[in-house]
Amino acid sequence: MDAMEAVAVIILIVAIVVLVYYYLLNSPATMDKLRSYVPTSADAHMNEILGGSGDKTDYDLTKDEGSKKSDSESMSKRIKIKLSDIDMSSLNNDAFSNKLDAFFDAKSDQLIKDWSLATTNDLEELESKFSETTANVDELDKSFKEFKKSSEEFQKVTEDRLGDLDKRIESLENK
Template sequence: MGVIEALAIIILILAIFILIYYFILNNSKSFNGFNFNVPNVNSEKEEMSGSGTNSVDIDFDDDEDENIEINKESNSMSKFKDMINDYDMSSFNTDAFSQKIDAFLDEKSDQLIEDWSLATQNDLDTLERRWASANESIEDLEKRFDEYSEFTNERLESLDKRIEALEEDKDN
């Protein structure tokens, strides 16, 4: 292994460690910043209906943080719902909005057609007329070619007959 390959491997390893570090840094809620909390253990001896059992209550510090976070989220959601409920929905009419969009498209249709190189019905009609004209022209050309080829074939046959006649006269 060459020096360049070893250097490339070291750089890749460093990049992986940096990515892991930033991942842990950005997701510190799930990892709790690698500060592992030791649970508080409260043990109480209670006798329940004649049997001696130990009751162990484990409290984590994170439990309180989660409850606070859940309360914050529910408060923000309720604020968002209040904001939506306060908004006057009567003025939000989809028909009026659709009409505004249609008016805008009608106003800007020529520019949109030009910018996006769209085909209109007029363009399609023009193309259909040109295709029909070209089709008729091709049919006319085929007819003329057939007529010319018949005429040419007749002329060639007459020339062949004349050549044969001349050859026979020459041989005799």
């Protein structure tokens, strides 16, 4: 599909959606049927959560603008009252840090296990293994150098003997 065709299809779909919207908006019979299927309140338990009186019209989404403003003002007053009721003196950084430290102290073993963290004991063990490994590698390197040196000496001696044997064979052939 060409890009131009895709744009044309998108425009056509948007036009159909707009037409359906205006049709539903202008036909009262269809809107009444639609309203019977869609609830007018935001949530069935909204009254319980917000502490309403239980009347379904408390938080009706179909209210006019004036009542919505008064609801928002009363809600903001409720929030201000609730925030003013909180004792802010106990909410400081030091207390929060102390609570975090206490939590980490209590749960440190579980956190180390869950997050696969390394402790100082783990680091010391790794350092000792590392030093042991480097010592073993140094020994292996030293042994390899000795073997290489002895191998070179053996190779020279072997070449000398082969040279002597070649000379003897030539002298025996020339006789």
